[in-house]
Amino acid sequence: MLGALAAAGFLGSAESAAALDDDGDTPDGGPTDADTAAQQEDVPVGTDALLAYVEANYGDQLSDDQLDAVRTRIAGILASGEAAAEFDLAYTTDPAYTFEPYRGEE
Structure with missing residues (x-):
């Protein structure tokens, strides 16, 4: 079955399918090619350049x-920045609080 999945492109290659143990990891406990590819797709643009x-x-x-x-x-920081950039906020929107500096006893 793993060979069929590998042939269809779900596991990367027949060699990686043969190298998997019962829980889907490689025998040394490391990530599979599919895990690495999925991780690469989930990172924001610029992550690898900063790394x-x-x-x-x-x-x-x-x-x-x-x-x-x-x-x-790095990926988390860039993802947070992308999420903040996508948030629609009008330029005239004030913060939820008003800042009043302390000027001593008045």
């Missing part, structure tokens, strides 16, 4: 797991 910058400057100080965590954080 490349971090790797160029700090890559020798970070492990692969730490770089994966940085990539996840």
